[in-house]
Amino acid sequence: MELNASSLWVESISSVFCLLFFGFTLLFSLFSLLVFLLRLKPWCNCEVCKSYLTASWTKDFANLCDWCTHLLRKSPTGTIHIHVLRNIITSNPENVKYILNTNFDNYPKGKPFSALLGDLLGRGIFNVDGDSWRFQRKMASLELGSVSIRTYAFELIMSEIRGRLIPLLSSMTGKKEALDLQDVFRRFSFDSICKFSFGLDPGCLHLSLPISEFALAFDTASKLSAERALAASPIVWKIKRLLNLGSEKKLKEAIKMVNELAEGLINHRRKVGFADNKDLLSRFMGSINDDKYLRDIVVSFLLAGRDTVASGLTSFFWLLSQHPEVESAIRDESERVIRPSQELTSYEQLRGTHYLNAAIYESLRLYPSVQFDSKFAKEDDILPDGTFVTKGARVTYHQYAMGRMERVWGPDCLEFKPERWIKNGVFVPENPYKYPVFQAGFRVCLGKEMALMEMKSVALQVIRSFNVRVVDPVQAPRFSPGLTATVRGGLPVLIQERESSTNHHHHI
Secondary structure (H helix, E strand, O other): OHHHHHHHHHHHHHHHHHHHHHHHHHHHHHHHHHHHHHHHOOOOOOHHHHHHHHOHHHHOOOOHHHHHHHHHHHOOOOEEEEHHHOEEEEOOHHHHHHHHHHOHHHOOOOHHHHHHHHHHHOOOHHHOOHHHHHHHHHHHHHHHOOHHHHHHHHHHHHHHHHHHHHHHHHHOOOOOOOEEHHHHHHHHHHHHHHHHHHOOOOOOOOOOOOOOHHHHHHHHHHHHHHHHHHOOOHHHHHHHHHHOOHHHHHHHHHHHHHHHHHHHHHHHHHHHOOOOOOOHHHHHHOOOOOHHHHHHHHHHHHHHHHHHHHHHHHHHHHHHHHOHHHHHHHHHHHHHHOOOOOOOOOHHHHOOOHHHHHHHHHHHHHOOOOOOEEEEOOOOEEOOOOOEEOOOOEEEEOHHHHOOOHHHHOOOOOOOOHHHHEEOOEEOOOOOOOOOEOEOHHHOOOOHHHHHHHHHHHHHHHHHHEEEEEOOOOOOOOEEOOOOOEEOOOOEEEEEEOHHHHHHHHHO
16 A cells, blocks of 8 residues: 555656656746847837838838848948848948958858758858868869860850750740740750759750759759748748658758759769769769768759859840840940851850950849848957947848949949940959959859850850840849749740841851
8 A cells, every 4th residue: 555655656746747847848948939039139120120020111112132222222331230130231342342351251151051051952062161161162163264174164055055045946936925035044054054063964945845853853942942041030940841841841852852863873973984074073073982972062063053044144135125235236246256157166256255245244233143142240240331240140242232332333323334344345344342243252153254154155146146025124023032033924035036147047
């Protein structure tokens, strides 16, 4: 009997203890959440935060980037603070130089950013800081800087233009139905970057415009990874990931498919040998034996070279449709540099197209492919314009807004004027901290020359052969949320064959 009573007593004590422990854990969790929310200041009453939280900015602005531009214009320093996001946003070139160069070590990509893209990019170059970044940077700059890889990239781009892009656009000439040019450029750049990175041809630009499962999985993975940033707090998507729910479940499936394809390619390449191949994967396989690391590096290049080029070309042709005089000037220049009866045959010929280069730079000034870029402060700091930065704060420089600042580009900053880049008939680049479209400083874009070569080659060949007319040129672009600027609803165009190009085809 006594034994029974004592065991009952022990049970009741343990259940009380469990209850107390559970209660304490719950209270502690709630307390932690409260501290976290207090730190976030989710109720900040300032006008900017209220406008952001209630999304009332949408009444006056089509895009978040236009609202930010408006706020930055009004700020005397060209810098603003969105308290609820702990985000300092700047359009001041002095600050940009300080973040990307002078005090580079205090502004890494940071853990919050790495977490967003970590499942897709792993330890790839965009998602790491420190030694891992330095190693990949050094290796990639050696490869991408070589003449052989530039020649390889140019030949690859030209075969995709001649073999697929021009025939596809020709098949649409004279038709009443519109073609989505953004979709065409996304397919073009996906085919090109896959061939360049992996030596794989997904064939997205065949005349039938097939659906590539790999392209779809890659799109889904990058879109959903970027949308994580829209959650009120990282806790939201992390819980969804833990429970494998909704968008996180879709993301996991998409990444699994990207991984399977990448692993398959790497294994196949190991078996058949990679010494003779020119693609990036083969070049990197010589010095890296870790297959997971290889996959991360190559998928990062895929992400970098795909949407950025497609986005840049889409806004370029949208601007061109409103400025026929720029289109004519590009044609005149191309006929001087490459005669009408000739083809574009070498990377060197593109160097002579100063006006085309200026037009592409000017288009990217107004519509950069990546609209803003964020870093996270390692320690408390003060920016050159006097803005105080607390440790752990997000610091963003806004390329899209910078292109629209009078104090940066003068009173004609909203006009599309390629001439602003030309001095005595020659293209002259700007200070990269005033124009950080390709980043600047230590993390300046390694693929800059490749991207510009691809954009110039496509623009030149299309402008020489066709008149591209945007169906609704007055409608300003509305952007979908994502890592790069993607126009919601695409860019519907009508394609007309040019007289001289028709004669040129007959002539050949």
